[in-house]
Structures are given as structure tokens and as C-alpha cells.
Amino acid sequence: MLRADVLLLDLVIVLGAARLLGRLARRVGQPPVIGEIVAGILLGPTLLGPWIGDDLFGPDMRPALSALADVGLILFMFVVGLEIDQKLVRGKGKVAASIALGSTSVPFALGALLALGLAGRHAHGRTTAFVLFMGAAMSATAFPVLARILTDRQMHRTTLGGLALASAAVIDVVAWTVLAVVVGIAGAEASTGQWQVLLAVPYTAVMLLVARPLLARLVPAFDRAGRLTPGLLSMVLLGLIASAWATEWMHVHFIFGAFLFGVVMPREGAERLNHQILERLEQLAVLLLLPMFFVVSGLNVDLRTLTVSSLGVLAAILAVAIGGKLAGSYLGARLRRVPARQSSALAILLNTRGLTEIVILTVGLQKGVLDGELYSLMVLMALITTAMTGPLLRRVYPDRRVARDIAEAERAALGVTAAHRVLAVVPGNPVDAVDADPLAGLAAALASARTPSEVVLAHLQPYPHGRLEVGAGLSFELAEMAETMGALEALAARVRERGPNARVVSRFSAQPGAELPGLVLSAQPDLVVVPRDAPGHERIVAEAACRTVTVLPGAYDAAGPVAVHHGSGDAAAHVALQLALAMGRPLVVVGRGRAASLAQRLARLGVDATAAAGPPADALVITPESAVPPPGAHLLVRAEQDADPVDWAGVTRARAEG
Known part of the structure; x- marks a missing residue:
């Protein structure tokens, strides 16, 4: 019974x-x-x-x-x-x-x-x-x-x-x-x-x-x-x-x-x-x-x-x-x-x-x-x-062969190209992230400074917390990855509408913070755009062999002119000029004395540039990378090693020809 x-x-x-x-x-x-x-x-x-x-x-x-x-x-x-x-x-x-x-x-x-x-x-x-x-x-x-x-x-x-x-x-x-x-x-x-x-x-x-x-x-x-x-x-x-x-x-x-x-x-x-x-x-x-x-x-x-x-x-x-x-x-x-x-x-x-x-x-x-x-x-x-x-x-x-195969697969997915490559790290879940589209737009604006160009949207999908352990295989993860890939491909399509080509590299990862730097290196980009809250941000910036742009909270809300402090270095000023030209915004050179002369020089080259004592309240403020960002900064730029001085006339001429 x-x-x-x-x-x-x-x-x-x-x-x-x-x-x-x-x-x-x-x-x-x-x-x-x-x-x-x-x-x-x-x-x-x-x-x-x-x-x-x-x-x-x-x-x-x-x-x-x-x-x-x-x-x-x-x-x-x-x-x-x-x-x-x-x-x-x-x-x-x-x-x-x-x-x-x-x-x-x-x-x-x-x-x-x-x-x-x-x-x-x-x-x-x-x-x-x-x-x-x-x-x-x-x-x-x-x-x-x-x-x-x-x-x-x-x-x-x-x-x-x-x-x-x-x-x-x-x-x-x-x-x-x-x-x-x-x-x-x-x-x-x-x-x-x-x-x-x-x-x-x-x-x-x-x-x-x-x-x-x-x-x-x-x-x-x-x-x-x-x-x-x-x-x-x-x-x-x-x-x-x-x-x-x-x-x-x-x-x-x-x-x-x-x-x-x-x-x-x-x-x-x-x-x-x-x-x-x-x-x-x-x-x-x-x-x-x-x-x-x-x-x-x-x-x-x-x-x-x-x-x-x-x-x-x-x-x-x-x-x-x-x-x-x-x-x-x-x-x-x-x-x-x-x-x-x-x-x-x-x-x-x-x-x-x-x-x-x-x-x-x-x-x-x-x-x-x-x-x-x-x-x-x-x-x-x-x-x-x-x-x-x-x-x-x-x-x-062994694991070392697996790591090599992953790197080769990612390089094969990106292909060999002579295009100017900008890699944007998409953190979190792109399906729900409200900042994913502005981040892709920022990367597209920076890529469009040269032609041909492409944007790589890089994303590591963490395994779900408390993932099921018994035996339904990949069903949950595959479904979640399919949804994520759909969101990333939609972002890539919007990048293509802005001009540059766009590709997506996305996979599962148990430790995104530890693996993202390797993914960035394997892509061999010319410029990296990475949010400050992305996993592994510090390693990415430290190990990247190219220029990096760190995006701070609030950057996407800055709808006014692009502002850069004079004397902040050629790399930050170069990024500011590229964004001002690509977004069709005025460029404000912050400072006195030589700031005004730089603004006048850029104006003679056809750039809508002015000088000011301080950045406007709604400006997108760009400064060099530092451990403690200055108040009001939105984008932190770290120069690549052995960077040549910027040819301002060449930048504006290339933009006009593009």
C-alpha cells in the first residue's frame, strides 16, 4: 500500500x-x-x-x-x-x-x-x-x-x-x-x-x-x-x-x-x-x-x-x-x-x-x-x-591548445582587412542595455574618420547565475545566446547605416573580465572603445597596443559641443576633433592663450572651433586617461605607444575627402 x-x-x-x-x-x-x-x-x-x-x-x-x-x-x-x-x-x-x-x-x-x-x-x-x-x-x-x-x-x-x-x-x-x-x-x-x-x-x-x-x-x-x-x-x-x-x-x-x-x-x-x-x-x-x-x-x-x-x-x-x-x-x-x-x-x-x-x-x-x-x-x-x-x-x-583555437577562430571570423578597425566592448546584456546603441554610435563616429573602416562589436556572454547543473545541455545558453546575437546584429546593422562596416564577435565565458583582454588583442584593432564598467577594463587599457577611449557614465547624455582641454595631449585632441567632425558638433578648446590660437588654426581649416575658459554645461568632455578622472569628464583617451604628432590639416582634409 x-x-x-x-x-x-x-x-x-x-x-x-x-x-x-x-x-x-x-x-x-x-x-x-x-x-x-x-x-x-x-x-x-x-x-x-x-x-x-x-x-x-x-x-x-x-x-x-x-x-x-x-x-x-x-x-x-x-x-x-x-x-x-x-x-x-x-x-x-x-x-x-x-x-x-x-x-x-x-x-x-x-x-x-x-x-x-x-x-x-x-x-x-x-x-x-x-x-x-x-x-x-x-x-x-x-x-x-x-x-x-x-x-x-x-x-x-x-x-x-x-x-x-x-x-x-x-x-x-x-x-x-x-x-x-x-x-x-x-x-x-x-x-x-x-x-x-x-x-x-x-x-x-x-x-x-x-x-x-x-x-x-x-x-x-x-x-x-x-x-x-x-x-x-x-x-x-x-x-x-x-x-x-x-x-x-x-x-x-x-x-x-x-x-x-x-x-x-x-x-x-x-x-x-x-x-x-x-x-x-x-x-x-x-x-x-x-x-x-x-x-x-x-x-x-x-x-x-x-x-x-x-x-x-x-x-x-x-x-x-x-x-x-x-x-x-x-x-x-x-x-x-x-x-x-x-x-x-x-x-x-x-x-x-x-x-x-x-x-x-x-x-x-x-x-x-x-x-x-x-x-x-x-x-x-x-x-x-x-x-x-x-x-x-x-x-x-590541453587548455593551451583550446586557447589557441579560440583565438584562431576569432581571427578567422574577423578576417584580414586593411580597414581602420575600431573595437567596441559591449558589456552586460545588449538585449536590455540602454547604452548599447549610443556606444555603437560612438564607435561608428570614431571609425568614420578614415576609410575604409569597420567596427567590431565584442561581447562575452557570462553563464547565467545558478545555471542548471543536471543535464539539459546547451538549451538555456543557446537560447540566451541567440537572443544576444540578435541584439548585437541589430546594433551592427545600425553601425552600417552610419557608413563603416560592422562585425560581431560574441561567445560564452565563465570569466569575462579575464578573457576580454585576450579577445581585444586577438582582433588587432586600431582603436578600442570600452566603458569604464566593462569587466577587465583596466587590463584592456593597460595591455592594448593601440589608442583606447574609456567611456564614463553620463557620456551619452552630453548632447552639446565636443570639448577638450588644451594641453591635454595630441591623442585626446585628435579624438575630440574626429568626433566633432563625425557628429557635426562644434569643437570647444578649453583654456587660455594657446587654446585660442589652436581654435583659430582649426577654424581656418574649416572646423567649427572656438576657445572658452571652461567647457559648456552640456558638452562632451574629452581628457587623457588617468586614475582619477577630472570632474565633468566623459571620455578618457590613452595614446598608443610611439604615437606621431597629429597632422591637423591632414585630419580635416581626409575627413573632407571621405
Whole structure:
């Protein structure tokens, strides 16, 4: 009989253990999913045994816990389907297909051969389904865990990281397709009369051809509402659960209906919609229901029943799983002429199994394809192959190579150009920042002093505070980055309207203040514009090999003339003249004596320049860089090393000719 008090106590124990061991796993550099599965194993019969274990997680409690775990699995598979995006494969199709083919075919074939040897003891009369299932389980790669490993090491912005994500996305689609076929065969072997399984193919066609266009109507409804309303979210949840029910009724498995519904969700123009859906669902799925699934999966593992012969089977499973995956992935990459070191790193990354493997094994256990002993051994394989990825990757592809790849990718994105390059550091979130547009305008004005010219909008996106730790991969970060990139591209378009070309460089960063100076150096700009409150401001100014302009609070509100103190140095006066000419504002030279003569000289050159004892109240005041800015200053200019004296006539002539 189900007791509510025991069920609630189980929830407390499960969630507490999952969070604790998940945090411990992250502390030692492992994905939290490893700690959560270990928590389930420790709470199961392996440690607690039949005494305490049967009282807390006995036969009466398992159905309720499994029901909660199934709901979490439905939401998770929806997220996995939603993350499958053609953009990941764009431009990498042939290489990704070759790697995916090697990464699935070799371990599949070896897994099937191993299954033939184990069939007499573990197939229980269902040899065909057992052999195909073992092949599919050996060839899986966990896209979400792989994506998290790449983002943690900042490799998702490199060519290698992009290729790994593209290959894993292809493998994911192949793995779920093969598993659906295997489950259908298993259902047919288990009993006769399950004609519903034949509906799986037409159901997939209906979802792609009918449901997808209908779901696209959610986008204009969302745009009209301006937010994800309860009605819109209810429609998504109803469709999701209905799709999961349909595939379960067909004797395939509910995970395929959930996954397929995520695949057919709209993509074009739906970034904000999907972002808000994920934001709502992940809090519930990732923090409550998905850990429940991992722990329930661990409860089904009983290591006490393993014998010496079981250890031999485990060794064979590890040899096939690791050797097949590494060899197949490496060969697939080398066939497309990927360098040897990068091919090795790809093979290690694609050996990650984690979440995807646990889901596949759970399906096999539920459908009776795996028995308890082999399920326990395969779960151990999933844990070992996932845990070994991080340490092996650091050995084969150390951090210094990752840093070099990031710099090369950023230089490649900027290209080689003879244009006068002004780099503007965009701090914070450009989606909400009210100063982002004036900052871009300031950079455009400074760039337009020469032709050809370009503005680089540089932005490092910090990971969200308290980011979800369990396993929805990149879904939240990708959605947030898509929104950020949209805002930055809109800024770039407004810069282009002012004349200069504009480019965007943006990526995730765990420490923007530490990484921004390196980003600035790799761009090789001629001028840097950086707000005083930008992370890493002092290092950027100190290490830049070019002139820098620091923007102080209040600069964007100064709508009057451009003012510069006489004697403040050629660099500050030069920037003041450039801005006055580009913005069409008068130039005020502050000071006495020589200030008036400089103003007269500039006036003879056609500049609207005057002298004054002090800057006007609404002036944009420009001074040299100093530790303590003078009162009323708006822009602080630091000269480049070995700067030549300014040719004032040349500046005005170049401006006129431009």
C-alpha cells in the first residue's frame, strides 16, 4: 500500500542525495549526472540492502517514483528534440556524416557480435531484439553531456567543438531512429497482435508534414502576446503529452513521441518562444523530475548480484564500447582529412554516453530486452565512459591548445582587412542595455574618420547565475545566446547605416573580465572603445597596443559641443576633433592663450572651433586617461605607444575627402 509519508520522505532523500552527489561530481570535474546515478545506486539494494531499502524504496513506492521519473523523462526528451537544429550541421555536413557513420557503425557491429556471444545467457529467447539493442546501446553518444563539456572548456566556439556538436547531433538522430526500430521489433517478439507498431512510420510523417506547420502558428501568437502566456504553454504541454501517449500506445515508447514533438517545434523566428518554454520547463524537469529518473535508474542496479564471470562480461563490454567508439570516430574523421590530434579529441568526445545511454538502457529494461544483471553492467559502462572523457580530453587536447583555437577562430571570423578597425566592448546584456546603441554610435563616429573602416562589436556572454547543473545541455545558453546575437546584429546593422562596416564577435565565458583582454588583442584593432564598467577594463587599457577611449557614465547624455582641454595631449585632441567632425558638433578648446590660437588654426581649416575658459554645461568632455578622472569628464583617451604628432590639416582634409 502506498504511504504518502514514506513517498514524501523518499522525495526528500532522493533530491538531497542527487544534489549532494551531483555537486561532488562537478567538484572533481565530472558531469553532475554521474553523481546522480551513483546516488541512485547507493540508495538501491547495492548499499542499503533488503532491509532499509525495502522500507524506503520497496515495491509499493517504486510505481509512484517511476511515474514521476517518467514525467521528467518526457520533458527531457522534448528538450533533446528541441535542441536538434540543422544550424549545427550547416557547413559541416560531409565531415559530420563521415564521423557519425564511423562512430555508430563500428561500435554497432562490435556490440552486435558481443551480443551474439551473450545471447545464450541474457537474450531469454529474444535474440534478434537483444542483438540489435546491444549494437544501438554501444553506438550512442550523449549530446547534452557532450555539449556541457564543450561549453565548460569553451570549445563550442572552436572548429573542433562545432564539428563535435554537429557529429553528435547526427549520431543522436540515428541512435533514436535505430532504437525505435529495435523497440518495435522487441514488441513484436514479446507478443502477437501488436499491429499498432506499424503506425509509427505514418505517425512520424503526420508530425512532420501536418503538426509542424500547425505548431508554427505559435510564433505569431507569441509575438502578439509579447510573452509566453499560460494558454500557449498549455497548448505545448498538451501536444507533448499527447504525442508521448500516442507512441506508447503504439508499443514503441513514450520517449519517441516526446522527442519527435521537440523536433517538430518551430525554429524560424521562434528563438524567444523556445527560450521561454525551456526556461519554464527546465526548472521543473532538471531540478526535480530528471534527478528522480536518474535515481530510479540507479535503484534498478544491484551490484551485489555480480559474480566473477560478471566482471569478465563487464571487461568485454568496456572493450567493445570504448574501443569501437574511439576507433570508429577516429577513422571517420581521418577519412575526411581531419588532423590526427583533432581526430583523437573528437573520438574521445563522442565516447561520452551519460544521459542518452541511461535512457536507452532504461527502455531496454522496461521492454524486457535487458535483464537485471546486464542492465547493471551497462550502467557501469555508461558511468565509466562518461567519467573518462574529461581527463582524457585534457591530456590529448590541453587548455593551451583550446586557447589557441579560440583565438584562431576569432581571427578567422574577423578576417584580414586593411580597414581602420575600431573595437567596441559591449558589456552586460545588449538585449536590455540602454547604452548599447549610443556606444555603437560612438564607435561608428570614431571609425568614420578614415576609410575604409569597420567596427567590431565584442561581447562575452557570462553563464547565467545558478545555471542548471543536471543535464539539459546547451538549451538555456543557446537560447540566451541567440537572443544576444540578435541584439548585437541589430546594433551592427545600425553601425552600417552610419557608413563603416560592422562585425560581431560574441561567445560564452565563465570569466569575462579575464578573457576580454585576450579577445581585444586577438582582433588587432586600431582603436578600442570600452566603458569604464566593462569587466577587465583596466587590463584592456593597460595591455592594448593601440589608442583606447574609456567611456564614463553620463557620456551619452552630453548632447552639446565636443570639448577638450588644451594641453591635454595630441591623442585626446585628435579624438575630440574626429568626433566633432563625425557628429557635426562644434569643437570647444578649453583654456587660455594657446587654446585660442589652436581654435583659430582649426577654424581656418574649416572646423567649427572656438576657445572658452571652461567647457559648456552640456558638452562632451574629452581628457587623457588617468586614475582619477577630472570632474565633468566623459571620455578618457590613452595614446598608443610611439604615437606621431597629429597632422591637423591632414585630419580635416581626409575627413573632407571621405
